[in-house]
Amino acid sequence: MTEFMLPDMTCGHCVGVINEALTAVDSDCEIEFDLLNHTITVNSRCTPQQLVNALTAAGYPPKQSD
Numbered sequence: 568m569t570e571f572m573l574p575d576m577t578c579g580h581c582v583g584v585i586n587e588a589l590t591a592v593d594s595d596c597e598i599e600f601d602l603l604n605h606t607i608t609v610n611s612r613c614t615p616q617q618l619v620n621a622l623t624a625a626g627y628p629p630k631q632s633d
Contacts, residue, residue: 569615570608571622571629577602581627588625592617 576585582600589596589609596611609618622629 568608568610569618570606571618572604572606573622573627573629574605575627576600576605576607584625585622585627588621588627589618592621 573581573585576582582602585600585607586598589598589611593611593613596609596613598610599608601607611618613621619629
């Protein structure tokens with residue numbers, strides 16, 4: 568599982584875009600969203616860099632999570 572901090576994720580629309588972007592690269596990925604803390608946790612067969620690339624392309628570049 569990989570955790571990302573997405574400062575630009577603020578609403579349900581953001582969640583939908585992020586979900587679509589990540590499932591496009593791994594249709595079986597599992598994503599947990601935490602809007603309050605602007606984080607997601609992803610369980611995927613993709614590498615973390617592939618996930619970062621998909622998130623960035625969707626307009627939600629991750630910041631390093633603490």
